[in-house]
Amino acid sequence: INDGPDVYDLVFYPPAPPATTHLVGERNNVVVVSTTNLGTIALGAGVLLSGRAVRTGAIPVANVTLSVIDLTTGDAILQNQTKTGAFGTFNLAVPTRRIELRLDATTTSFVLGSRALVRHPAGNTALGDILLPPGAVVTGHVQRTNGTPVGGADLDFIHPASGGEAFVPNDNTNAQGNFSVVVGKGTYNIELCPKPSDLLVARETIGVSIFANLNTGTSTLVSGVTLFGSVVDAQGNPLSGVDVDVIRSCTGV
Numbered sequence: 001i002n003d004g005p006d007v008y009d010l011v012f013y014p015p016a017p018p019a020t021t022h023l024v025g026e027r028n029n030v031v032v033v034s035t036t037n038l039g040t041i042a043l044g045a046g047v048l049l050s051g052r053a054v055r056t057g058a059i060p061v062a063n064v065t066l067s068v069i070d071l072t073t074g075d076a077i078l079q080n081q082t083k084t085g086a087f088g089t090f091n092l093a094v095p096t097r098r099i100e101l102r103l104d105a106t107t108t109s110f111v112l113g114s115r116a117l118v119r120h121p122a123g124n125t126a127l128g129d130i131l132l133p134p135g136a137v138v139t140g141h142v143q144r145t146n147g148t149p150v151g152g153a154d155l156d157f158i159h160p161a162s163g164g165e166a167f168v169p170n171d172n173t174n175a176q177g178n179f180s181v182v183v184g185k186g187t188y189n190i191e192l193c194p195k196p197s198d199l200l201v202a203r204e205t206i207g208v209s210i211f212a213n214l215n216t217g218t219s220t221l222v223s224g225v226t227l228f229g230s231v232v233d234a235q236g237n238p239l240s241g242v243d244v245d246v247i248r249s250c251t252g253v
Helices: none
Strands: 006-012 025-032 047-055 065-070 089-094 099-104 115-119 125-131 135-144 154-158 178-184 186-193 203-210 214-221
Touching: 047 099, 065 089, 089 099, 115 125, 154 178, 178 186, 186 214, 203 214
Parallel strands: 047 125, 135 214
Antiparallel strands: 006 025, 047 089, 065 099, 099 115, 135 178, 154 186, 186 203
């Protein structure tokens, strides 16, 4: 290591799939002062996850950014291949547990919606063609009632029929309170959620039709207060994963 003594993260990439399906290995926070023997690096066994990103007409889409999330831990699973090839294809090594494959189309030369697929592969899995729908650019500005921008607010685009959330990369406002995202064309409920530390009330806009580029204008978030507490069962044991909804009594919203 030419940079000399330091603390390093070391990443071990096996030959790329389909040559092997070994998982990428990591050693983090390795203190290197002098000659260091790391011992044996054991790479986990994985399976092959393959497919092809296409747009309407089964036309391959190159340069789609690929990422895989381990849904058990929430950690990213490092890959040799991080973008689709010239013919839209990909070959990834993944573990045999629940994962989310994310295809970020914002790095392509087309305006396309991105996709996220949840799978639990038991063996080598061929996904076939994954359609990236035609997209539209949605922009806007988020501010407080005094006109100062709200940075770091998260936008979620929810499919009204299924309640599922669309995968939309880069869906946070910047320091100036502005956002610009690409979503697949369709109708969405848009949830705008500021950081809890901002003490601002989130808002939801129902049934927004997005079939062309759309500027949502300025969204103003009002100040709020923190509501907190704990939920237990009849025996006093804490309950996790309980969904809490707050409804205005006068409006039902």
